[in-house]
Amino acid sequence: MIRFEDVTFAYEKGKPVLSAVSFEIGKGETVGLIGANGAGKSTVMKLLLGLAGPGAGAGSGSGAGNTKNTGSGRILVEGIEVLPKNLPQIRRKLGFVLQNSDNQMFMPTVFEDMMFGLLNYGMSRMEAERRVDEVLQDLGQEKLKYLYNHKISGGEKRMAAVATVLAMDPEVLLMDEPTSALDPYNRRIIIRTIGALKQTKIITSHDLDMIYDTCGRVILLSDGKIAADGPAEDILMDKKLLEANRMELPLRFATCV
Amino acid sequence: MNQNIERSIHDLREMDALASGDSMVHRVSAGAKLLVTVVYIGTVVSFAKLNMTGLLFMVLYPVLLFTVSGIPISTCFYKLRFVLPLVLFVGVFNPFFDRTPAFAIGSFTVTTGMISMVTLMMKGVFCLMASFLLMATTRIEALCGALRKIHMPQMLVTLLLLTFRYAAVMAEEVNVMTQAYSLRAPGQKGIHYTAWGSFLGQLLLRSMDRADELYSSMLLRGYHGEFYYAETKKRSSGDTLYAAIWCAAFLAARCVNLTQVLGMTVVR
Numbered sequence: 001m002i003r004f005e006d007v008t009f010a011y012e013k014g015k016p017v018l019s020a021v022s023f024e025i026g027k028g029e030t031v032g033l034i035g036a037n038g039a040g041k042s043t044v045m046k047l048l049l050g051l052a053g054p055g056a057g058a059g060s061g062s063g064a065g066n067t068k069n070t071g072s073g074r075i076l077v078e079g080i081e082v083l084p085k086n087l088p089q090i091r092r093k094l095g096f097v098l099q100n101s102d103n104q105m106f107m108p109t110v111f112e113d114m115m116f117g118l119l120n121y122g123m124s125r126m127e128a129e130r131r132v133d134e135v136l137q138d139l140g141q142e143k144l145k146y147l148y149n150h151k152i153s154g155g156e157k158r159m160a161a162v163a164t165v166l167a168m169d170p171e172v173l174l175m176d177e178p179t180s181a182l183d184p185y186n187r188r189i190i191i192r193t194i195g196a197l198k199q200t201k202i203i204t205s206h207d208l209d210m211i212y213d214t215c216g217r218v219i220l221l222s223d224g225k226i227a228a229d230g231p232a233e234d235i236l237m238d239k240k241l242l243e244a245n246r247m248e249l250p251l252r253f254a255t256c257v
Numbered sequence: 258m259n260q261n262i263e264r265s266i267h268d269l270r271e272m273d274a275l276a277s278g279d280s281m282v283h284r285v286s287a288g289a290k291l292l293v294t295v296v297y298i299g300t301v302v303s304f305a306k307l308n309m310t311g312l313l314f315m316v317l318y319p320v321l322l323f324t325v326s327g328i329p330i331s332t333c334f335y336k337l338r339f340v341l342p343l344v345l346f347v348g349v350f351n352p353f354f355d356r357t358p359a360f361a362i363g364s365f366t367v368t369t370g371m372i373s374m375v376t377l378m379m380k381g382v383f384c385l386m387a388s389f390l391l392m393a394t395t396r397i398e399a400l401c402g403a404l405r406k407i408h409m410p411q412m413l414v415t416l417l418l419l420t421f422r423y424a425a426v427m428a429e430e431v432n433v434m435t436q437a438y439s440l441r442a443p444g445q446k447g448i449h450y451t452a453w454g455s456f457l458g459q460l461l462l463r464s465m466d467r468a469d470e471l472y473s474s475m476l477l478r479g480y481h482g483e484f485y486y487a488e489t490k491k492r493s494s495g496d497t498l499y500a501a502i503w504c505a506a507f508l509a510a511r512c513v514n515l516t517q518v519l520g521m522t523v524v525r
Contacts, residue, residue, distance in 0.1 A: 120480055
């Protein structure tokens with residue numbers, strides 16, 4: 001479904017952020033993308049979404065049009081290469097939940113935010129509204145529908161952000177730190193929600209317990225290279241491997257001192 | 258200082274809350290309200306500078322709208338507190354330049370300069386009240402939708418919408434930065450001038466980062482230059498009637514001095 005073929009990328013010439021990264025993610029897989037700060041996790045997401053790198057056309061957001069960007073290799077989503085001309089087609093398949101929900105929710109109410117993407121993709125108002133209701137019902141968050149984005153709590157905002165993306169029925173869900181800044185109760189709700197979603201999921205996070213709970217496979221990035229790629233259990237319980245890449249065991253496996 | 262910024266953010270959001278009301282005025286389509294407001298402002302501005310009594314009739318529109326919409330008039334004056342003095346200042350020199358006597362009240366001579374000053378002030382206040390009422394009874398998205406329907410350039414409308422939406426985002430960034438500053442500068446009022454440059458630079462960079470992320474979020478949800486508005490009502494016959502009645506009333510008030518006619522009727 002998603003394929004990175006020998007992808008090398010640098011925001012500035014001579015300072016590669018990703019070096020010869022290759023992996024393939026199959027349909028329905030849930031993959032955790034982990035690594036220390038600066039390992040290249042966000043860049044993988046941006047490249048996939050066409051927000052940076054060869055896929056980014058003019059006016060594509062984050063870093064687009066930055067002539068210093070250099071890269072090689074190919075990124076494919078269901079056989080379609082991430083290139084400026086293919087972006088509308090590719091982005092229709094991908095849903096991205098940003099780390100900061102405040103930056104994702106730009107309309108006054110949750111309802112309007114959820115409608116935004118649907119109307120952009122040409123859905124009729126009636127159909128779009130039905131879809132909004134359906135998604136909120138599936139998530140058990142009907143109460144959020146007419147609430148103002150600035151008046152809801154952090155946890156509710158994160159749920160609303162997930163809802164806005166799910167409303168568009170993406171085939172792949174990309175989530176950047178979905179549990180950051182959430183209290184334990186809301187974190188648990190998000191984990192349960194992620195677990196119940198049927199889509200292919202790529203999750204980047206430093207919350208390794210959450211990754212363990214939600215992902216079947218983990219890709220460990222270190223200095224722009226893949227340090228390990230395999231079953232979550234194998235990687236997340238390998239203390240040596242994690243520590244060699246500036247990571248630590250998930251709290252549940254850490255021995256109390 | 259932080260309290261002022263927080264109050265500004267609150268003010269901005271309060272406009273959204275006001276516009277989400279459910280009165281008869283709120284239910285009228287944005288297009289009809291926009292048309293009535295434009296005609297109202299046009300009519301008010303077109304009154305002759307000495308036709309103060311004729312202009313007086315035009316106060317009925319804002320008064321009625323304030324009553325029906327349930328928006329307190331004090332909210333309007335509070336929100337316009339910074340603009341009102343400027344409007345009132347416009348005609349303040351007229352009495353000095355135009356001293357032609359118009360009539361006398363006892364020993365006090367009222368000059369045409371004084372009348373034109375009051376007329377100018379009334380015009381300004383009426384126009385501001387009408388604009389406020391439009392904003393306070395119509396969601397910005399609906400208003401922008403109406404502007405697009407009358408073929409206002411997409412770029413301008415999107416700019417208007419995003420400016421309105423992101424003013425609060427920018428204010429939030431200023432709030433966070435001033436809070437961080439004041440916590441490390443106890444007892445200091447405001448921001449020291451030596452920090453202005455870096456403060457503004459940081460604000461610009463932070464705002465750009467946030468704007469970039471917001472824009473990415475829009476792009477990823479299919480935005481391609483045209484904003485689609487979630488709530489745009491179809492025009493009903495009630496909306497047409499609303500617009501027609503008000504426009505006819507304004508036209509009548511402009512052609513006939515209705516205040517004088519009413520006054521004469523009462524006197525007789």
